[in-house]
Amino acid sequence: MHLGPPGPEPIGLGRFGEFGGRYAPETLVPALVQLEREFRDAWSDDDFREEYASLLSSYAGRPTPVTECHRLSERLGVRVMLKREDLAHTGSHKINNVLGQALLTRRMGKKRVIAETGAGQHGVATATAAALFGLGCIVYMGAVDVERQALNVWRMKLLGADVIPVQSGSATLKDAVNEAMRSWVASVESTHYCLGSAMGPHPFPWMVREFQRVVGDEAREQCRELLGDADPDVVVACVGGGSNAIGTFAGFIDTGARLVGVEAGGLGLESGQHGAAVERGVPGVVHGMRSLFLQDEYGQVLEASSISAGLDYPGVGPEHAMLAASGRAEYHAATDEEALAAFQLLSAIEGIVPALEPAHAIAWVAREAGRTIAPGSTVLVTLSGRGDKDAAQVAEMLGELE
Amino acid sequence: MNLESHLRSRRDGGAKLLVPYVTGGLGREWHEVVRAVVDAGADAVEVGIPFSDPIMDGRTIQEASQRALDLGATPVGVMDAMATIDVPAPLVVMTYYNLVARLGHERCARHLRQCGVDGAIVPDLPYDELDGWGEAADAAGVETVLLAAPTTPDDRLAQICERSHGFVYGVSLMGVTGERDELASHAGEMGRRCKAATDKPVLLGVGISTPAQAAQAAATADGVIVGSALVRRLLDGGGPDEAAAFVRSLRVALDS
């Protein structure tokens, strides 16, 4: 496989419009400066790109296919295609980013990586790359997520990582990011922080988008083949921190496609129990970036709430905040209940068990088909991961509902 | 009171500087704690405005922040309470940038000044991102203290020392706040590097936990900031008396 050309760099200290920036404790700033320089050099270095591309194909199984969903399309009256990141090694798009950052870690001469994880997919991907490259690996994970994603905790340990449950705050992804950052402040000279989404201080939002753009670049080509040289009318992806969505959007930003990010609607936006940072957040500066965050009137960050650990985050990456402000992309929410229904629907009529995160994207398409998505439209949905990790949790919930 | 000139005159008079940290809103007696530590020999006091996600803080200050928030502490509430603390020492707030940004730079700076707050430390607002806040704080007369870390290269250290007002905050270790058994090996070097770069007062902070460590750290710097070790005593149920006794022990160690 070959990589498409690099995308545009943010301006200045990682600005995406008024969002982004590098709001990090002084201890970390020199490492972020170094990382920015190393990434910029590496990303225009043919040898680095070749090695990255070869890992993506020979190790991660890229390119992943685009699958036409005939039965779902018939049901919804729109033509649905799935970009199958669930088929990538380790079961989600997270591997794309992690392999790139692992190569950079080696290039910087660091021997150890730390990571935060929500659903555990980024933790598993990081532990996998650490095993492959012989790096030490510590993963911070909210104690609540350790419970609900037990399978992934076990996988990380099997892969040789230490998993540290984080008890503070809401004990979910936000708190795992806090703890990973604190740990990085203490270890930055020897350790790379392998951040798992297109968020955080510059250069992470840019770098992670570039490592994920392979999703969108491939999908665009694949859609052209399926659609007789046309682009899809609508491109949809779920948004936690925003990495699978921004990687997908990167491939279609200059087409006429309607770009839609689907956030966690939790128990409904009116309930206040959700993770819809774009729809309901306000500008602020948290986790090293200026972006949109769920916060109270004083600026205290609110706890997000979602059935899916990977979307259970009260912020969003800064490029999404910019795309929302400019109107180039739109952001909507799907509730826990809708996601659960989509999880079952896709399993039953396509034989594909999605992770709960992209089940939100499917749910939005199912809701809007025939409404804001005109009948007969072509819709590409990024299926960012597979549902094995969620099976136990969903089985339990459905059991309770019965 | 001008923070920098106060600290300079104390230093130039031969004293080692002592700045304790107290979490604002932690218990009903927190203003009494501020008064008590000044009586016990503090040269200035750092008051934390609690934030939900303090990434430069370890367990003790995280817990104190959460407890203060649970007790209803708000940024403006802490500032207003500081206006009622009449002590012969400058007061400095330490908080995170999201709270400042939410209030708005000008409004936050003006309110701090109106409440008699002399300086501000915002650890997640590094030198290169200072612009909007830095200007507003300068205009309002709030001295913004910048942090220098063991990882800061020399050229950047010079810029930080130049731009910092009040004093220069040298981070004495690789890590976040919290008590440590020993003074970090970085402390001496950090003090020496900052002192070589500026004649502004240089204080070392983060991790300094005992009178002996304070004295050792002050050997290469102008003084120390002590946070978690004091806050832990408050979390454990201590009040103004316990705080004063601990600060007095730090003062004695620094003076001998």
Ligand SMILES: Cc1ncc(COP(=O)(O)O)c(C=O)c1O
């Ligand atoms: C399968 C899957 N999709 C999506 C996400 C959300 O992350 P992002 O928004 O960065 O793609 C996660 C995060 O854990 C995930 O595991």
